[in-house]
Amino acid sequence: MGLYQRLKSDLQQGRFAPGRILKQSELAEMYGVSRIPVRDALQRLKSEGWLSGHGKRGVAVPLFDPLEVEDLYLMRTRLEPLLLELAAPHLSGEILGRAEDILDRMEIGNQLEAAEIGALNREFHACLYRPAGRRTLFATVEQLHQQCERYIGYQSRGLDYQAQSQSEHYEILSALRQGEIQQATCILGNHISAAGQALVQHLRNP
Amino acid sequence: MGLYQRLKSDLQQGRFAPGRILKQSELAEMYGVSRIPVRDALQRLKSEGWLSGHGKRGVAVPLFDPLEVEDLYLMRTRLEPLLLELAAPHLSGEILGRAEDILDRMEIGNQLEAAEIGALNREFHACLYRPAGRRTLFATVEQLHQQCERYIGYQSRGLDYQAQSQSEHYEILSALRQGEIQQATCILGNHISAAGQALVQHLRNP
DNA sequence: CTTTTATAAAATGTATACATTTTTATATGT
DNA sequence: ACATATAAAAATGTATACATTTTATAAAAG
Numbered sequence: 001m002g003l004y005q006r007l008k009s010d011l012q013q014g015r016f017a018p019g020r021i022l023k024q025s026e027l028a029e030m031y032g033v034s035r036i037p038v039r040d041a042l043q044r045l046k047s048e049g050w051l052s053g054h055g056k057r058g059v060a061v062p063l064f065d066p067l068e069v070e071d072l073y074l075m076r077t078r079l080e081p082l083l084l085e086l087a088a089p090h091l092s093g094e095i096l097g098r099a100e101d102i103l104d105r106m107e108i109g110n111q112l113e114a115a116e117i118g119a120l121n122r123e124f125h126a127c128l129y130r131p132a133g134r135r136t137l138f139a140t141v142e143q144l145h146q147q148c149e150r151y152i153g154y155q156s157r158g159l160d161y162q163a164q165s166q167s168e169h170y171e172i173l174s175a176l177r178q179g180e181i182q183q184a185t186c187i188l189g190n191h192i193s194a195a196g197q198a199l200v201q202h203l204r205n206p
Numbered sequence: 207m208g209l210y211q212r213l214k215s216d217l218q219q220g221r222f223a224p225g226r227i228l229k230q231s232e233l234a235e236m237y238g239v240s241r242i243p244v245r246d247a248l249q250r251l252k253s254e255g256w257l258s259g260h261g262k263r264g265v266a267v268p269l270f271d272p273l274e275v276e277d278l279y280l281m282r283t284r285l286e287p288l289l290l291e292l293a294a295p296h297l298s299g300e301i302l303g304r305a306e307d308i309l310d311r312m313e314i315g316n317q318l319e320a321a322e323i324g325a326l327n328r329e330f331h332a333c334l335y336r337p338a339g340r341r342t343l344f345a346t347v348e349q350l351h352q353q354c355e356r357y358i359g360y361q362s363r364g365l366d367y368q369a370q371s372q373s374e375h376y377e378i379l380s381a382l383r384q385g386e387i388q389q390a391t392c393i394l395g396n397h398i399s400a401a402g403q404a405l406v407q408h409l410r411n412p
Numbered sequence: 413c414t415t416t417t418a419t420a421a422a423a424t425g426t427a428t429a430c431a432t433t434t435t436t437a438t439a440t441g442t
Numbered sequence: 443a444c445a446t447a448t449a450a451a452a453a454t455g456t457a458t459a460c461a462t463t464t465t466a467t468a469a470a471a472g
Contacts, residue, residue: 135273
């Protein structure tokens with residue numbers, strides 16, 4: 001696994017306190033590599049929102065910012081229903097079946113790691129979105145998801161909205177199966193919006 | 207000016223043919239630096255859509271993809287009116303005046319370079335959006351703008367929709383001054399949508 | 413005691429050199 | 443002649459070494 005993946009995973013799991021300033025040499029030693037691959041990884045993580053450029057002072061682990069969460073979920077609320085609508089005509093019964101499998105897997109592993117739940121969650125949405133064949137839109141949505149995951153990792157320690165989230169997921173599938181596309185995109189929008197509000201509230205009442 | 211800026215500017219001006227594969231050593235020699243800063247720049251440009259990762263074979267200048275343009279403008283159509291709506295309460299008369307100044311500057315320099323027109327255009331929108339104080343949403347919108355500019359640079363050689371675009375800009379300002387926020391966001395949405403369609407059509411009829 | 417300036421330490425940026433992987437060209441066998 | 447295997451090349455990834463910039467420290471002046 002590349003250094004980029006390792007570092008991201010560690011950031012995701014909250015192994016670096018928000019606000020902390022990371023130095024290249026420090027990370028190089030920590031992971032047993034030279035500074036060159038560290039630089040590459042940092043650059044990527046910075047452009048993906050996992051790290052914030054602290055000017056010339058290096059990079060910092062960004063603080064939790066409720067306003068950022070609001071923005072991320074606002075954008076998702078606007079973009080994901082659109083993407084689902086574009087994908088709907090291509091969603092065969094087989095694809096919907098695969099999506100349901102993913103949901104079931106989430107159900108089973110109730111004591112799953114936050115990272116794993118996040119991965120399955122993303123897989124579920126990707127399963128519904130990818131058939132649209134909209135690479136660019138899909139990539140942007142994926143990026144927003146990833147940026148959200150930093151907060152979700154934090155949230156999952158103190159908040160449990162999994163139950164509600166799951167039932168909404170099943171509702172979306174059901175609507176899609178019945179060809180109620182309008183209905184499905186509507187539920188999806190509310191689903192994302194609700195998740196965002198729960199997260200913001202949790203960040204403001206720690 | 208950093209190598210990142212120089213390379214991006216050259217890509218923007220179409221100095222590298224779409225589909226061309228760029229090698230690190232080649233670029234290093236071309237710009238008179240070592241491969242290290244080249245790598246940094248390539249990584250950033252890749253994550254911003256200016257270059258596409260060609261797997262392990264290096265990076266490639268992406269081909270013009272009408273579907274990508276459609277996606278970019280679809281996203282902008284959903285996000286920018288939202289951002290303008292959030293900014294509207296903070297748009298003082300002074301700010302609107304500055305926005306108009308930018309429009310006037312675009313009017314004057316009719317024979318401006320494509321890059322300069324693009325920069326002014328972005329400045330105009332940024333002027334209206336920044337007061338919302340929504341850093342994350344703003345950053346995403348900016349990124350979408352930048353990705354569009356690659357195509358606009360190409361378009362500007364064969365298509366002139368500047369006149370219509372300008373008049374719509376003035377309409378938006380006028381609506382904002384009258385407090386017709388709904389009206390302004392609506393014009394903006396149509397404005398972006400129309401620009402996207404013009405661009406897609408031009409790409410399909412070269 | 414505070415502020416300023418000079419100096420040292422540390423961190424980032426860049427170049428060169430080496431290692432590993434991937435690609436291409438060549439040779440060999442069927 | 444074609445396919446496959448093999449060797450040479452070229453390209454990317456990484457480490458070490460050096461240069462430049464930035465930050466912290468300490469000394470000196472007000």
